[in-house]
Amino acid sequence: MRAFVITAPGEGSVQEVEAPRAEPGEVVVDVERVGICGTDLEFHTGHMAYLRSGHARYPMRIGHEWMGTVSAVGDGVDPGWIGRRVMGDTMLGCGHCRRCLRGDQHVCEGRQEVGIRGHRHGALAEQLTVPATSLHALPDALDPAAGAMVEPGGNALRAVQGADLSPGDRVLIMGPGTIGLLCALFARAAGAEVHVLGLPGPDLEFARSLGLANAWTQDTLPDLPLDAVIDAAISSELPAWALSRVEPGGRVVFIGIAGEPSRLDSRDLVLGDVTAVGVLSASPALGETIALYAAGTVDPRPLIAATISLDEVAGVLAGNRPTGAGTSTESGTAASGGGAGVGPKIHIDPRLRGDLG
Numbered sequence: 001m002r003a004f005v006i007t008a009p010g011e012g013s014v015q016e017v018e019a020p021r022a023e024p025g026e027v028v029v030d031v032e033r034v035g036i037c038g039t040d041l042e043f044h045t046g047h048m049a050y051l052r053s054g055h056a057r058y059p060m061r062i063g064h065e066w067m068g069t070v071s072a073v074g075d076g077v078d079p080g081w082i083g084r085r086v087m088g089d090t091m092l093g094c095g096h097c098r099r100c101l102r103g104d105q106h107v108c109e110g111r112q113e114v115g116i117r118g119h120r121h122g123a124l125a126e127q128l129t130v131p132a133t134s135l136h137a138l139p140d141a142l143d144p145a146a147g148a149m150v151e152p153g154g155n156a157l158r159a160v161q162g163a164d165l166s167p168g169d170r171v172l173i174m175g176p177g178t179i180g181l182l183c184a185l186f187a188r189a190a191g192a193e194v195h196v197l198g199l200p201g202p203d204l205e206f207a208r209s210l211g212l213a214n215a216w217t218q219d220t221l222p223d224l225p226l227d228a229v230i231d232a233a234i235s236s237e238l239p240a241w242a243l244s245r246v247e248p249g250g251r252v253v254f255i256g257i258a259g260e261p262s263r264l265d266s267r268d269l270v271l272g273d274v275t276a277v278g279v280l281s282a283s284p285a286l287g288e289t290i291a292l293y294a295a296g297t298v299d300p301r302p303l304i305a306a307t308i309s310l311d312e313v314a315g316v317l318a319g320n321r322p323t324g325a326g327t328s329t330e331s332g333t334a335a336s337g338g339g340a341g342v343g344p345k346i347h348i349d350p351r352l353r354g355d356l357g
Contacts, residue, residue, distance in 0.1 A: 002350065003125030004313045006060040009046030012317060014310045017061075020121070020129040022074035027081055027132050029088070033148035033307070034123045034348045035065035036316060037178065038234070039116060044317040047259065055117045063124035063348075064090040064115040067138060067147030077132040085142075087150045087290075089134040090114045091283045106283035124313060126350045136286050141294040145307070148347060149182075149300035153289040154282025155255060156182030156232075160190060161285070162253040162277035163228035167191030172226045174242060175233030175256055176203040176215070178303055178345050183230050183255075184212050185298045197221060197233075206342060210302060226250065236260045240268075248272045255279040303343035309352035316346050 001019045006012040022028045040062045042048035050056035067087040073079055092112040093105025100108050114130060115122020122128065138147045156179050163171055169192045173183045176198040184207070188194045195214040196207045204215040216222070218241075228251045229242040236258035243264055246252050252274060269276060282289070292298050305325035312322065325342060 001126040002310055003061050003121075004063070004310050006043055006062060007058055010044065010318075012044060012314050014313070017125070020127050022072045022077070022129055024075040025077060025131055025133070026074045026129045027070045027077055027135065028072040028127055028129055029066075029068040029086065029123075030071045030127055031066055031068040031123050031125060031350050033067050033144040034063045034350065035148050035152065035178075036063075036313070036346045036348065037065060037152065039064070040124075041317060043116075050117050057119070060115075061121040061125060062115045063122035063128075064113065065148050065151040066114075066123035066128070067144055067150070068123075068128075070135070071127070073132065081132060081135065085138040085140075085147065086135045087138060087147050087286070088114065088130045088136065089283050089286060090116065090151060091281050092118075092120065092131060092134055095133075103284075106281040124310065124348060124350070136290060138290065139294045142290065143301075144349075145301045145304055145347060146293050146299070149303070149345070150286060150289050150293065151282050152178050152345075153182050153186075153293065153298070153300055154285040155179055155279065157186050157285040157289050157292070158279045158282065159183050159230050159232065159253045159255045159277075160186040162279055163187070163230055163251050164275075165190050165192045165228060168193065169227040170195065170224060171228040171230060172197055172221075172242075172245070173230045173232060174198075174238055175231070176207045176344075177232065178343075179255060180230070180232035181207060181210065181212075181303055181344070182298070182300060183232055185210070185300070186292070187230075188212070189292070189297050195221070195224075195226075202342070203344075206344075228253065230255065232256045234258050236262045238262075240264055243268050243272075243274065243276075246272070246274055248274070251275045251277060253277045253279060304345045304347050305343045307347040307349055307352075309354060310348060310350050311354055313348060322346070 091106035093100040093108030112118030112120040239262040306322040
């Protein structure tokens, strides 16, 4: 089968690789849609921390925001999965440790992460294998585009849940990339007054096109009391700034990861009686995200700028957006964005062939 393989920093191409086989407890999925995110770009540049820690190594087959149809099952798996449309959890715990047994497999020390960690091949390919226990069935109401947005949506939903918003609460979301914008949509659906912070330019224009009228820069943000702040940006300076802006008794949620360490003064947390929440993965919220998408509570599809073939992935990872898809990449979620009216997300359909422009 065809798969996109990163062989070294800045080097990746579509290769013919051996088609996967379902081992006991696993399924083979025919991939229909995959999203590219900032983690994928970090592997392409060589900056991903797992490459230094030994949790990942080249060659890498990336892609963890996916949906597809189960085409084969291994021993011990219900054959009823065959033909079902699914997406899957990225985080694959060992299943035996204390964390896994408590339902926290997404923080299992020995976990694999699809397309990220433990050399578990990702979904930028015509097929992939995953444990059947990681699958979530997709209802007919969700098309492939929405199905492949469940994983980033689950991350955003967990961040909004961490903010513990009530109707009428005011929340500031920093970073108008995919996760930040999904946070804004979920927070709005929860009845919050949503404000979005970014740099001047297309990102904020696109946020406004989604009906998020309160889109600001640091210079233009009104001096309003903020009940919660969600940091979905990649700036090492913003976490401390967020803590300085949230109301006493409020909550700050951290889901963006900067390339350099961020510094917080714990005295500000204590004296402000502020709750700080970190969010690692979508795992605990995948089912709820699917239900909210299917009900039409949140529609993630406007965030998708283009759908391309595997042959175009190398160009996108190198920073070249498809025609009409603007100029941003997921690595620029803190600042740069696509053209006005263009979303930040690029999807791949592995069934397509050639450069679609």
